[in-house]
Amino acid sequence: MPIRVLDHQTVARIAAGEVVERPASVVKELLENSIDAGSHRIDIEIKGGGAGLIKVSDDGCGILSDELPLAFARHATSKLSSFDDLSSIGTLGFRGEALGSIAAVAEVEVTTAVSGSPSGKMMSLRGGRGDIVRPIARACGTTISVSHLFREVPARLKFLKSDTTETGHIVTVVSNYSLAYPEVRFKLIVDGRDTLMTPGNGKLRDTAIEILGHHVAARMIEISAVDGSFSIAGLVSAPENSRANRTGLFLFVNRRWVRSHILSRAIEEACHGLLTVGRYPNAIINLRLPPSDTDINIHPAKTEIKFREDGKVFEFVRQAVRAALLGEAPVPSLAVAA
Ligand code: ADP
Numbered sequence: 001m002p003i004r005v006l007d008h009q010t011v012a013r014i015a016a017g018e019v020v021e022r023p024a025s026v027v028k029e030l031l032e033n034s035i036d037a038g039s040h041r042i043d044i045e046i047k048g049g050g051a052g053l054i055k056v057s058d059d060g061c062g063i064l065s066d067e068l069p070l071a072f073a074r075h076a077t078s079k080l081s082s083f084d085d086l087s088s089i090g091t092l093g094f095r096g097e098a099l100g101s102i103a104a105v106a107e108v109e110v111t112t113a114v115s116g117s118p119s120g121k122m123m124s125l126r127g128g129r130g131d132i133v134r135p136i137a138r139a140c141g142t143t144i145s146v147s148h149l150f151r152e153v154p155a156r157l158k159f160l161k162s163d164t165t166e167t168g169h170i171v172t173v174v175s176n177y178s179l180a181y182p183e184v185r186f187k188l189i190v191d192g193r194d195t196l197m198t199p200g201n202g203k204l205r206d207t208a209i210e211i212l213g214h215h216v217a218a219r220m221i222e223i224s225a226v227d228g229s230f231s232i233a234g235l236v237s238a239p240e241n242s243r244a245n246r247t248g249l250f251l252f253v254n255r256r257w258v259r260s261h262i263l264s265r266a267i268e269e270a271c272h273g274l275l276t277v278g279r280y281p282n283a284i285i286n287l288r289l290p291p292s293d294t295d296i297n298i299h300p301a302k303t304e305i306k307f308r309e310d311g312k313v314f315e316f317v318r319q320a321v322r323a324a325l326l327g328e329a330p331v332p333s334l335a336v337a338a
């Protein structure tokens, strides 16, 4: 075959695969945008495991109507202006890839209004191209509906699991962001049924009660420590409320949901001797450290984090969680070892 330059739509669909792997990735990106927009209330509605419909509504700052088409352009962002800003990024998004990627592999309808504007705007996109921008009445905020996800990308559609499994991934995403942002009221409706609703009162324990259940969350022990520019806050389960797998860890760095072997291992180490072998803790950890000590720009989905000083992070987290556990239920022989 001769060498050819791929057409715009093909390039967009291939690149979208990096960001949008499954319906839960769409939910994650839309939630991050709503949080970055300063929302207090975020409503999520899904149908058919998210492949049918994903609708996220927020009461955030809205998108200026002139900028609406630009929001869906690739590498268009209001959050980063130069490469140097990357080291001090304070928002969840910064790549300007999500909306463009989603629009490349689904049908999208967006309505949005900014505060003080007499009316909002609506735009729909098919095949990555926006067709109509027309005025509509709505309160300040943004609603994005994503339907027919991957309909034009059969290879991707084929790899989706059952609706129940895909819904499970979405519940995980919403649970994590709820715990990272207890001051935001999240509501999730699955196939018309209310599935999750957090209080949005700013209290981590109240949010944890909704996510982990009263029997676990009410007894969780507070973690709180500061060391120079590092700080940690969160909750860890009492040893008797352990679980048989690692699914009870909710890890955030600078309020960003992350995957990190360093952090999970530090928490498990902290529980050493307190839990029987094969049992794992429930823990919600928000670690704060200077953004320049981290690198979140490793993967487009931005979940895998790298630390500049792994050993220091590991020790700080291990000791903070250990101190919390021992403070609540001192075990003299172990306290010496710690
Ligand atoms: P990024 O979040 O990396 O900037 P996105 O493609 O996710 O890139 O979004 C592009 C831009 O669209 C954002 O920078 C923001 O200005 C705007 N935007 C997207 N979603 C929202 C929202 N829910 N509320 C307000 N503005 C939004």
Ligand code: MG
Pocket: 029, 032, 033, 092, 093, 094, 096, 098, 099
């Ligand atoms: Mg974004």
